[in-house]
Amino acid sequence: MAVDLTARRGADSEQAIMDAARHILAREGPDGLSMRSVADRVGMSATAIYRYFENKDALVARVVQSGFDRFGEYLRDAAARHPSGSLDRLAALGEAYIRFALENQEYFKLLFSLQHPHPHSIEELPDSGGHGLLRSAVEEAMASGAMRRANPDLVAVYLWSIAHGLLTLSMTCRLEDCPEFRHGALTKGPVELFRSFREFVRHGLQASLPATEEGSEGGDA
Amino acid sequence: MAVDLTARRGADSEQAIMDAARHILAREGPDGLSMRSVADRVGMSATAIYRYFENKDALVARVVQSGFDRFGEYLRDAAARHPSGSLDRLAALGEAYIRFALENQEYFKLLFSLQHPHPHSIEELPDSGGHGLLRSAVEEAMASGAMRRANPDLVAVYLWSIAHGLLTLSMTCRLEDCPEFRHGALTKGPVELFRSFREFVRHGLQASLPATEEGSEGGDA
DNA sequence: GCTGTTAAGTTAACACCGTTAACTCGAGGT
DNA sequence: ACCTCGAGTTAACGGTGTTAACTTAACAGC
Numbered sequence: 093m094a095v096d097l098t099a100r101r102g103a104d105s106e107q108a109i110m111d112a113a114r115h116i117l118a119r120e121g122p123d124g125l126s127m128r129s130v131a132d133r134v135g136m137s138a139t140a141i142y143r144y145f146e147n148k149d150a151l152v153a154r155v156v157q158s159g160f161d162r163f164g165e166y167l168r169d170a171a172a173r174h175p176s177g178s179l180d181r182l183a184a185l186g187e188a189y190i191r192f193a194l195e196n197q198e199y200f201k202l203l204f205s206l207q208h209p210h211p212h213s214i215e216e217l218p219d220s221g222g223h224g225l226l227r228s229a230v231e232e233a234m235a236s237g238a239m240r241r242a243n244p245d246l247v248a249v250y251l252w253s254i255a256h257g258l259l260t261l262s263m264t265c266r267l268e269d270c271p272e273f274r275h276g277a278l279t280k281g282p283v284e285l286f287r288s289f290r291e292f293v294r295h296g297l298q299a300s301l302p303a304t305e306e307g308s309e310g311g312d313a
Numbered sequence: 314m315a316v317d318l319t320a321r322r323g324a325d326s327e328q329a330i331m332d333a334a335r336h337i338l339a340r341e342g343p344d345g346l347s348m349r350s351v352a353d354r355v356g357m358s359a360t361a362i363y364r365y366f367e368n369k370d371a372l373v374a375r376v377v378q379s380g381f382d383r384f385g386e387y388l389r390d391a392a393a394r395h396p397s398g399s400l401d402r403l404a405a406l407g408e409a410y411i412r413f414a415l416e417n418q419e420y421f422k423l424l425f426s427l428q429h430p431h432p433h434s435i436e437e438l439p440d441s442g443g444h445g446l447l448r449s450a451v452e453e454a455m456a457s458g459a460m461r462r463a464n465p466d467l468v469a470v471y472l473w474s475i476a477h478g479l480l481t482l483s484m485t486c487r488l489e490d491c492p493e494f495r496h497g498a499l500t501k502g503p504v505e506l507f508r509s510f511r512e513f514v515r516h517g518l519q520a521s522l523p524a525t526e527e528g529s530e531g532g533d534a
Numbered sequence: 535g536c537t538g539t540t541a542a543g544t545t546a547a548c549a550c551c552g553t554t555a556a557c558t559c560g561a562g563g564t
Numbered sequence: 565a566c567c568t569c570g571a572g573t574t575a576a577c578g579g580t581g582t583t584a585a586c587t588t589a590a591c592a593g594c
Contacts, residue, residue, distance in 0.1 A: 142554090200427075246506070347580065538594105560570095
């Protein structure tokens with residue numbers, strides 16, 4: 093019972109602090125996340141946090157790290173649902189990337205904040221963040237013959253840029269409720285937009301050569 | 314002389330405040346930009362700023378707006394250097410996008426900050442931000458036959474995503490100094506990476522059909 | 535010339551922020 | 565019994581955005 097009364101010891105508090113920080117971040121955004129608000133939620137004074145984290149940045153960094161872990165897990169699951177080496181797996185990775193970001197907006201914004209870049213080097217996120225996953229999916233697709241051969245690192249960044257760019261643009265500019273876009277067919281959300289991109293990614297944007305009949309090239313996989 | 318002594322009246326102060334804010338933002342980043350630091354630089358008290366701007370957000374919003382104006386001008390210049398309807402113009406637009414961002418990092422980060430999305434709707438930036446420019450360049454390329462026909466809005470967002478994604482990724486993750494990437498050929502900066510993407514954008518990533526000999530498709534434009 | 539009015543700016547203050555320093559309290563070991 | 569040390573407290577400092585109340589100078593009308 094003594095254990096219950098004095099309650100948390102050591103690592104327990106650390107966990108409680110991180111949980112509180114995560115909760116506040118998700119519900120009130122980064123502006124609501126202060127040492128004092130976290131402390132309130134945990135039920136101790138703000139300065140006590142400094143027993144467990146050097147400063148606010150360190151706390152946030154830990155929260156970010158745990159976010160990357162969840163992110164990576166999410167991506168791994170999505171990839172596992174499609175056969176290795178297929179283009180479908182690559183597409184699923186991209187869609188999962190976007191869906192995770194939309195479902196965990198505050199998280200994602202923090203992870204990829206331009207202001208305080210948290211993955212100081214890509215090193216800090218490679219496997220947890222899913223980058224290694226993407227790279228090997230690309231290599232497998234090339235090996236299986238589904239994708240043309242090219243520098244896999246280059247292709248990985250290329251694909252990553254497409255998903256990431258679409259996502260960040262739609263988050264900052266709200267593509268979907270912009271009249272100028274709407275008069276096109278872009279009432280769609282980012283996920284649908286991403287699906288529409290698939291054709292461009294596969295066949296490119298250059299006009300078919302005038303010699304060859306257009307649209308004759310083959311079936312959809 | 315009375316004019317000189319009492320100095321600024323009205324709009325002059327407003328301009329001086331924005332200049333100071335711009336200067337501080339570019340040199341010290343967003344953390345250095347406080348009402349008091351701006352006021353110090355202008356030579357008045359922090360609260361005086363409230364005569365001209367409702368609050369800090371309003372001030373920042375104005376600075377952002379002026380940033381978009383410069384951005385748009387930069388893009389317009391870049392586009393004008395290549396013939397209308399050419400794919401070169403589109404590539405130049407993308408490169409200019411990236412170069413501007415690299416040369417005005419603090420600015421760009423603020424413009425496209427995920428945390429406090431400033432272009433609340435894309436409306437606020439369309440022509441100044443260069444979006445209209447991109448869209449018409451796409452339409453012209455389709456009309457000229459250089460690009461295959463498709464929904465121009467969709468293609469515009471696609472291309473925009475590529476440049477924007479590459480840029481934001483390289484800003485947050487520092488792609489260039491990541492060992493895992495370096496072992497590939499990615500020591501290049503974002504501009505070079507973007508150039509390498511050009512081939513993917515044109516011809517796509519799908520493997521050539523096994524039937525047709527690879528690399529037989531035609532000359533480079 | 536005196537009197538309002540108004541723009542432009544001041545100082546003082548509030549509540550909040552991250553962070554530091556000094557102190558308290560209680561459990562464990564010797 | 566004494567000491568140590570982990571876990572937590574309160575008080576305080578300098579910084580932030582912002583508000584309210586006050587000053588000061590220029591200008592208009594009588």
